[in-house]
Amino acid sequence: MADLLGSILSSMEKPPSLGDQESRRKAREQAAHLKKLQEQDKQQKVEFRKRMEKEVSDFIQDSGQVKKKFQPMNKIERSILHDVVEVAGLTSFSFGEDDDCRYVMIFKKEFAPSDEELDSYRHGEEWDPQKAEEKRKLKELAQKQEEEAAQQGPAVVSPASDYKDKYSHLIGKGAAKDAAHMLQANKTYGCVPVANKRDTRSIEEAMNEIRAKKRLRQSGEELPTTS
Secondary structure, eight states: OOOHHHHHHSOOOOOOOHHHHHHHHHHHHHHHHHHHHHHHHHHHHHHHHHHHHHHHHHHHOOTOOOOOEEOOOHHHHHHHHHHHHHHHHHHEEEESSSGGGOEEEEEOOGOOHHHHHHHHHHTTTTOHHHHHHHHHHHHHHHHHHHHHHHOOOOOOOSSSSSHHTHHHHHHHHHHHHHHHSSOOOTTTTTOOOGGGGGGOOOHHHHHHHHHHHHHHHHHHHHOOOOO
């Protein structure tokens, strides 16, 4: 029996020491503080949503407004506003580089922004419809000119002046014209006609004259000229 009682007593937890009680007290206080902060954050979100719903409702009822720009918000606030806008049937976009500086713009459905307008806001620029229209017309004109140039094909480049006129003071007009003529190949290449030969003597006559000149040089006599 004593052994059984001793076994039961040894299995029971010992009463917490003073240090353990203090740790548990601090843990309870931290849990309570965290719960309070969570409730405050939840309440702040509820109040923020109600405020955004009021502003969006006023925007819808104002016929003179087609878009509205809000002050910069954090990520959670922007998410809440986007949700409110979607429920209201409007369009919304976030703009800005840094997360702390990002803001939301809302638009009525019938006045949804164009790609050009959105691009201006993304670059931190104000939207000017008149300048955008001028830019669009210039872009269309440039595209039309490119299409016309492509249909015409490559441009033919003409020299600014005729080289014959440019160098006529050096080579003369006649020489320039002759130089511009196209040469024709001689069909009798390798065969020279008799009419084109300067020496019309036969080979035998030429050899005889050469021998006679040689004999005269040796004898010192003068050879009469042959026509």
